[in-house]
Amino acid sequence: MTTHKPNGGRVIPVNVRIGGTDEAHLRxxxxxxxxxxxxxxxxxxxxxxxxxxxxxxxxxxxxxxxxxxxxxxxxxxxxxxxxxxxxxxxxxxxxxxxxxxxxxxxxxxxxxxxxxxxxxxxxxxxxxxxxxxxxxxxxxxxxxxxxxxxxxxxxxxxxxxxxxxxxxxxGFLTEYAGNPIPAVRYVPVQQTIEHHSMALPSDRLEEVLDHYKDFAVGLCQCRMTEQIIDRDCGRPLENCVAFGDGVEGIVRSGRMRRVTKKDVLEIKAEAESMGLATFIAEIDTGKAASGASCSCCGCCCHALRTISEFNVPGLIAPPHFMPQVNLDECNYCGKCARACPMGALAVDSKNKLYQHLPERCIGCGLCAVACDRQKAIQMEATANYRKPPKSLGSILAQMGPNYLRNAWSVRRKQR
The missing domain is CATH 1.10.10 (Arc Repressor Mutant, subunit A)
Incomplete structure (x- = not known):
């Protein structure tokens, strides 16, 4: 059993042998x-x-x-x-x-x-x-x-x-994971863009934001909650971003402060440097009137914790890129595993063993950024990648059936 504890947050257990559900995390x-x-x-x-x-x-x-x-x-x-x-x-x-x-x-x-x-x-x-x-x-x-x-x-x-x-x-949300309903997707920022050379415009945060004029930033509700209960990881709080038509009302209500696009990119770059992964809604965001972007860690974020703690993927859209490791270049230092917010990498430095757990991987590329040997980890496009839906109607058509299946399944269990 290998454990990864990012920046003082809770330990994320990784079963190196099978990578399955760690029942100790389910209450x-x-x-x-x-x-x-x-x-x-x-x-x-x-x-x-x-x-x-x-x-x-x-x-x-x-x-x-x-x-x-x-x-x-x-x-x-x-x-x-x-x-x-x-x-x-x-x-x-x-x-x-x-x-x-x-x-x-x-x-x-x-x-x-x-x-x-x-x-x-x-x-x-x-x-x-x-x-x-x-x-x-x-x-x-x-x-x-x-x-x-x-x-x-x-x-x-x-x-x-x-x-x-x-x-x-x-862990009540795990009951709704029988059929995937991917609501959010990862997008690279600055350092990780270099390792996602084949990223589409819809994959790059800066190009997504080009479609909008109004921006605001507020505190991450997930890390705020963990801080209140004295269980946070110590990473920055102010990196929850809104953009588009909804900004005016949110700023007027005092719940977020207005910023520029340049500010947003700087905030997101700082978040990434602290090991946070950037997510936006699973939609071709430039087509939507408004949107939001979170900067998430596997130890506090409620969406990511469904994977990192409860081993139940399904809320995150399948990644466009996955890390590919050249073991001839790898020195098994473990920096990639320590950088991974999801505990998706396990490295045994003593026995020279490396394991990637794709069911946990969100394709963020933070492992590639952390790798001292630049050729040891490369982010490569996955097969059968599907571009995000272009409208709310497309999202409902794509996720609606599984949403209803999950709800009916839970209702039957409750009877």
Missing amino acids: PVKRKRLSDYPGVARAHLETARLYANPFLLGPPICDELMALIQHMFTEEEASLVRRIKFPRGNTARDIAKTVHRPVEEVRPILRRLARDKRILPTFGKGKKKRFGLMPIVPGVFEAVLLRSSMDTLTPWHRRFAELFAALYDT
Whole structure:
């Protein structure tokens, strides 16, 4: 067993012999029923059932979910939220009628949940505005913790992060990995571009950003959470980037600060130099009105941890490039393994053994950057690479069927 612990983060176990699932990292959810919580308000119980919906990628009813729901919503708030129909949502007037309260009382509560707590998404304007539901992750987690500074976190936000971490650590998302739904893809920046010489324009961050004029940066919600619970890796926080039409509103709300394209590239280059891999949505981003880019590590990022800790790939698009090692040039120093954010490389310096675990590899090329012998590792294009979809419709057509299959599979297990 070889272990890799990047920059003080959690150890990523790698089974050199088979590269399979390390069961020690899985802490199975202790499933319960609503009837197991006689002391919890009915409004909270019914709201927990809403968020346990497999079509919202929800966890099963469990202590961790119940604690999070009770923190997210007061009993009064939950009494309204439980009336929201997924996926269509409801207007404030619709909800007011179901709870037999004046809409003038209900609307401010729903607005607070949408504008202040950032828990509910909204659609439409004015009296026709609908309040909806989104998954706890990805969705509520990112919206609640999107910040420009740690100083803006209240005790409520910090407790939210703690309770979310406890829920995520159960590994409930692994239940949705039966069929891949690749939502994000890696793109090289600066140093790694040199090792991705065949990269397409859609593979290069700078060329993707050329399509946009507005940019903003905020704190990484994943590493922020790990810092709050004293489990972070110490890498930079301010490298979560937004670009396009959505920037104005995010900056106006104070959740991110405005920057230039040059600033973004410098921020991403610094992140890469610290061992972070750059990701964007699995779409030909230049075709979209707006987008976002994360700088991720395998020890804190929730998308990457599905691979690095739970050994369940599927949320990351298959890489365009994979490392190829010339063992005649390799001196088995292990620098490549230490640089890998996913624990996808295992090197035994004593016995001169090297192993690449493709099921963990995201194709970032940080191993090639770290290699002192420039010819020892080369990034080579993979066979059967598929370009990212060119529209939201294409994404839904590509991922929708597997999303539904996974949700139905989880629902059958919950019955």
